Amino acid sequence: MGSVGAKDIPVLLTPEGLRIDGRRLDELRPLRIQAGPLHQADGSAFVEWGANKVMAAVYGPREVHPRHLQQNHKAVIQCKYNMAAFSVDERKRPGLDRRSQEISKVIAEAFESVVFAEEFPRTSIDVYIEVLQANAGTRCAGLVAASVALADAGIPMVDLVPAVAVGKISGQIALDLKKEEDNFGEADLPMALVPQSGRLVLLQMEGHMTPDELSRALDLGVVGCKAIYEKMKQALRDRYSVDPIAAGAA
Amino acid sequence: MGGKVYASILGLLAPKPPFLQVIPLSGRYIPKPEDVVIGTVTDAQGTFWLLDIGAPRWAPLHMTGTPWDVQIGETEKFLRVRDSVIVRVENLDPTGRIGVTMLGAGLGKLEGGTIVNVSPARIPRVVGRGGSMIETITRHTGAQVAVGQNGRVWINGTPDAILRASEALRLIEEQGQRRGLTERVESYLISTSSSNDQGPGVAPHESAHRDAPAHSVPPVGPADERIDPDSVGPAPDEY
Amino acid sequence: MTPEVTAEIRTSHILDLAGEGKRLDGRGPDEYRHVEVVPGFVTTADGSALVRIGDTAVLAGVKLEPGKPFPDTPNAGVLTTNAELIPLSSPVFEPGPPQPGAIEVSRVVDRAIRAAEAIDLTRLCVTPGEKTWVCYVDLHVLDHSGNLIDAAMLAGVSALAHATVPAKRFGIAESDYPLDLQHVPVECTFVRLGDTLVIDPTFDEELAAQGRLTIATDETGRVVAMQKGLVGAFSPDDVREVVRRALVHGDRLRIAARGGKT
Numbered sequence: 001m002g003s004v005g006a007k008d009i010p011v012l013l014t015p016e017g018l019r020i021d022g023r024r025l026d027e028l029r030p031l032r033i034q035a036g037p038l039h040q041a042d043g044s045a046f047v048e049w050g051a052n053k054v055m056a057a058v059y060g061p062r063e064v065h066p067r068h069l070q071q072n073h074k075a076v077i078q079c080k081y082n083m084a085a086f087s088v089d090e091r092k093r094p095g096l097d098r099r100s101q102e103i104s105k106v107i108a109e110a111f112e113s114v115v116f117a118e119e120f121p122r123t124s125i126d127v128y129i130e131v132l133q134a135n136a137g138t139r140c141a142g143l144v145a146a147s148v149a150l151a152d153a154g155i156p157m158v159d160l161v162p163a164v165a166v167g168k169i170s171g172q173i174a175l176d177l178k179k180e181e182d183n184f185g186e187a188d189l190p191m192a193l194v195p196q197s198g199r200l201v202l203l204q205m206e207g208h209m210t211p212d213e214l215s216r217a218l219d220l221g222v223v224g225c226k227a228i229y230e231k232m233k234q235a236l237r238d239r240y241s242v243d244p245i246a247a248g249a250a
Numbered sequence: 251m252g253g254k255v256y257a258s259i260l261g262l263l264a265p266k267p268p269f270l271q272v273i274p275l276s277g278r279y280i281p282k283p284e285d286v287v288i289g290t291v292t293d294a295q296g297t298f299w300l301l302d303i304g305a306p307r308w309a310p311l312h313m314t315g316t317p318w319d320v321q322i323g324e325t326e327k328f329l330r331v332r333d334s335v336i337v338r339v340e341n342l343d344p345t346g347r348i349g350v351t352m353l354g355a356g357l358g359k360l361e362g363g364t365i366v367n368v369s370p371a372r373i374p375r376v377v378g379r380g381g382s383m384i385e386t387i388t389r390h391t392g393a394q395v396a397v398g399q400n401g402r403v404w405i406n407g408t409p410d411a412i413l414r415a416s417e418a419l420r421l422i423e424e425q426g427q428r429r430g431l432t433e434r435v436e437s438y439l440i441s442t443s444s445s446n447d448q449g450p451g452v453a454p455h456e457s458a459h460r461d462a463p464a465h466s467v468p469p470v471g472p473a474d475e476r477i478d479p480d481s482v483g484p485a486p487d488e489y
Numbered sequence: 490m491t492p493e494v495t496a497e498i499r500t501s502h503i504l505d506l507a508g509e510g511k512r513l514d515g516r517g518p519d520e521y522r523h524v525e526v527v528p529g530f531v532t533t534a535d536g537s538a539l540v541r542i543g544d545t546a547v548l549a550g551v552k553l554e555p556g557k558p559f560p561d562t563p564n565a566g567v568l569t570t571n572a573e574l575i576p577l578s579s580p581v582f583e584p585g586p587p588q589p590g591a592i593e594v595s596r597v598v599d600r601a602i603r604a605a606e607a608i609d610l611t612r613l614c615v616t617p618g619e620k621t622w623v624c625y626v627d628l629h630v631l632d633h634s635g636n637l638i639d640a641a642m643l644a645g646v647s648a649l650a651h652a653t654v655p656a657k658r659f660g661i662a663e664s665d666y667p668l669d670l671q672h673v674p675v676e677c678t679f680v681r682l683g684d685t686l687v688i689d690p691t692f693d694e695e696l697a698a699q700g701r702l703t704i705a706t707d708e709t710g711r712v713v714a715m716q717k718g719l720v721g722a723f724s725p726d727d728v729r730e731v732v733r734r735a736l737v738h739g740d741r742l743r744i745a746a747r748g749g750k751t
Contacts, residue, residue, distance in 0.1 A: 038632045039544040040579045042278065053531065055631060057577040061278065061306035065583070075306075080576070080584055085627040086534035086550025094573060094627070095586075116258060122347075123306040128577035130629070132548060133531045154277020156258035236260055240427075290496045302494050332497040364502035409509060412502070 010180050013170035020181065025174045028164070028224055033144070033235035035152045043153025045235070047145040050178050051135035053087075056145035058153040061123035070124070074117035079108035079127040081142055087134045103139045104129075110143060110163075110192050110201040116156040125155060136182040137165045140190050143202065148232050152239065162228035163192035163202060166221040168209060173217050175224045189217050193225035279304045279370040279400035281348040285339040286357070288365060288398035289350070290332060294325045301335065304370070304400045307347055311337060315351035317358070334360040336396055336404065356396075363394070363406030366416050368423050370401040375426045376419060383422070383432060390439035391415045414442050500697040507682035512694070514543075518687040519734055521741075526643065528651040528748045536652025536668065538746075540644040542689065544634035546578075549626060549644035551652045551668075555659050556623035558614065566613020566621045570599035572628040572641055579633035579692075590637075593718065597676070598628065598642045601705035601714040605674035607649060612669075615661055622654060624668075635691035638703050638716075639742075642676040647746040674713050675742040677735035678703040681721050686731055688738065695719070702728070704735035708743055 010020055017024060029050030038044035041057035064070035069078075081104040085091050108127070115125065127150070129142035140163035147161040167177040168187040182188055187207025191200050200218075209217065260276060281287070281303065289301030292308055300308040311329075313320040315337075318328050329335065336357050337350040352358060368376060377384050377397055388395050393407035393415040405415045418435050425431055503513060510518055522543030531537040534550035558565060572594040576582045587595075602608070613622035626648065628641045650670050656662035680690040680698035690698060700721020705714035712732055717723065723731075 038546075038578075039634055040632055041577065043276065051532065055577065059576075059580055062580075063307060082575070084531075084548075084550060084573075084629050085571070085625065086531055086537065086552050088533055091552040091554060091625055091627075094571060120306050126576070128575065130575060130577055130631075132629070133533050135533075151260045152276060154259055158258065240260070290494045292494045332494060332500075334496040334498050360498060362498065362501075364499050365496050409506065409511065413511075413515075 009184050012181055012184060013172060013174075019169070019174065021178060025172055026220060026223070028176045028227060029178060031228065031231055033148055033231055035148050035235045035239035041149070041153070043149040043151065043155070045145045045148035045152060047141050047148075049137065049141045049144075050176070051133060052131070052138055052141045053133035054138060054141040054145045055130045055132060056142060056149040057128045058125065058146070058149040058155065059128075060125035060153070061120035061155070062126070064122065064124040070122045073121050075115070075120040075123045075125050077108050077111050077115060077117060077125045077127065079104045079111070079129070079146070081107060081129040081131075081139065083131040083134060083138070087131045103142070106202055106204065107139065107143050107146065110161060111146070111150065111157075113201040114158040114161055114194055115150065116158075119156060125150075134179075136177050136179040137190070139163075139202075140165050140192070143192050144228060144232060148235055151232075151236055159194050159196040160229060160232045161192050161194060161201060162225040162232060163190065164221055164224040164228060165190040166217040166224070168207060168213060168217070173213055173220055175220050187213075187217075189214075189221065191218070191221045191225070193222055193229075195226060195229050198222075276369070276371070278306055281305050281309070281339045281342075281400070283339050283341050285399040286336065286397075287339060287350070287400040288334060288336050288360070288396065288402035288404055289400075290334050291329050292331060294329065294331060296323050296325065299325055299329050301337070301350060303337075303350070303398075304367075304402065305348065309337075309339070309348050309350045311335070311350050311352060315340075315349070315353055317353060329359065334365060334404070336360060336398065360396070360404050363404055364412060364416075366403045366405060366419050368401045368403055368419055370399065372423055372426045373397060373399055373401060375422050375431065376403065378432070383435065386432065386436055387415050387418050387439065390436070390443060391418075410444065414439060417442075495693065495696050499693060503694060503697040504683050507685040507687065510685065512687060512691075514691065516689075518685050519738075521689045521738060522691075524643070524742065524745050526647050526745045526748055528647055534648070535655055536648040536650075538644045538647035538651065539631075540640050540647065541632075542636055542640045542643075543691065544632060545636055545640045546630075546632040547637065547640040547644045548629045548631055549641070549648040550629070551645075551648045552625045552627070553622050553652070553654055553668075554625070555615065555620055555661065558618065558621040562610075563618035564614050565610040566608070567623040568599070568603065568608060568610065568626070569623070570595050570602065570626045570628070570645065572598065572630070572637075574630050574633070574637070578630040582633070593716075594628070594637055594641050597638055597703060597705075597714070597716045598626075598645050600716075601642060601674045601676055602626070602645065602649070604713040605672045605705070605707045605711075607646065607670050607672045607674055607707075608668065609671050613654075624649075633692065635693070635695050636678055636689050639676050639678050639689065642674070642705070643742055643746055646670070646673060646675060647748070650746055651748070672707045672709070673743050673746060674705050674707045675739045675746065676703050676705045676714075677731075677738045677742070679731045679734070680719070681723065681727075686727060688734060702731050704732055706732075706736050706739040708740075710736060 032048040034046045037046045043058040047054045127146045131138045143163040166189045167185045169185040189205045192202035287303045289303040292302045293300040298310045298312045340349040391411040393411040396404040525541040527539040530539040536551035539548045574582045574591040626645045652668040653665045679686045679702045681700040701718040703716045
């Protein structure tokens, strides 16, 4: 990509309040969720969010491998988030990397708050997230996909878990950052909400915000999550209410 | 929670006064005591076997839970990995493992035929009210059929019988939530029946490499009384 | 949902059916499942294709980057193929380093692309001995329902066929240009079920198989690679038979590689 000089920084917000892709500050990118596209997994979901393409699959509850990881009183939730080599502009070498490991951990912890794991002691619920094409907000897209996949797998949960990244661009709080906004903006705040309780089960932040900006960002994120929540529910309804052959053929 | 009731899984809501029942649309089979299930042996230990019954955990079958005289360490003489059996679920033990038993009528090792997988949620429709759907399938194909509550269905008979019965199951799997299913299955079976329909019960295929005693028990034919469709969820004639 | 252990009676049943020229899903011994290719599925790649063969799905992404040529081939570009059999795609795959199955798929696909000279590697050379294009072909299995080799090969070739060399982005030339394949290899895989050799095996048929044979052909009718897999044996006449069949099916797969369905 080469080094970026001052004149290469894109205009993130016009005076009329339009973002680089024409959105307003509180608008989500186009989001399409498909439940159950995979045949082998117990549950699966495919999310297209802006230019992100993320696939999630759930296997379980099933026997734990390796056995020493099993827990006596509940299922262990294992999550693996991975980015395909071709999912980013500069090819990513296959294999574990620290960023993916961290994201895997925070996503697994988010689900541990909502899954009724005590119903399945000594088993494992395995969540796999593959980012096929990335454009900022992949951990949120992955979480949304995994949440739908868990429901598709029939795993009992308190609620679905919508997630979105809020940020700050040109001094303004903005919902659902895309790549350029994430790269050149002033803050990035991914969050995940349990609508039923109104509580956040994933929260990270990077950048700089005043407490007031942070407060507004949280509110905006909750609004965004609620809109995403409706789409997640609709994706599951679509899966089971239409002819399964037609739904699966998409 | 605040006087409201929430479902924790994705499912259909069915009134069963005075209760509401959530019928799961997906998910692994969750074993219940007294369920008859079909499993595959995944491990043979000194005094027991482990069976994959499609549940979250493998189910142990203890050597004393079989009609055979099994000596300790000789379990593999009777059942080997990849063998198929039809067994009954017993109680959950404290570690969450569900034990199964092979003692009882209609239980035993399965020989010949094949196993078709169906969603556990669809099993009530496979059986039908009072066993009507299963009876329709066996009557029109001449196949022997054993239905496991865990979504595994064993079919035995002529290749044609197995093919048509399998296809009938596939129809139920895909269209089980729609009205008029019984008619559609029946019309498929009638339209595909050939004039030289074989009778039921072809001799089970003998696996040439088996040297273990084949203590197989003929599994159930039509109208199995042990499976009560009303106990596993509604199987209405029409939704 | 695939059970973790496959019942032996299911395998026996598959073999019985094969003896009558029948298969579990109703196909004939020489019938492929429905094949679908979606080129350009991933825009962050320089070339990509999502391939479905029946319920099997493989996504290939091609990325080109400037790099150094190998010392013993200073005038040639570098091609490297990697297949990921990720746990997402099947309960039989474990997370971690590539298993033998993944390595075999990578190498069988790579071998066919190289042997067919699908890409003129000398065209990828920028400055001999110093700078060349490195072409990465990453194959990501998304859904494993048998016959990963054919699906991975088709995805890789289709991704290459639709790839653009990002010359402008890396400041090597004035504009990007198409990679352009000079040959289009595809692979056809057969398994032995008793005395019958069936094409395009499903997952269960692979478990029942007594040997597997993959034939790679190109559009000029040449055989460019072969691989025998699994445990079993084939006579020379068997090999002649599958080569003949692979040539016929290969042409249909090649049409699909350009983007379409069969």
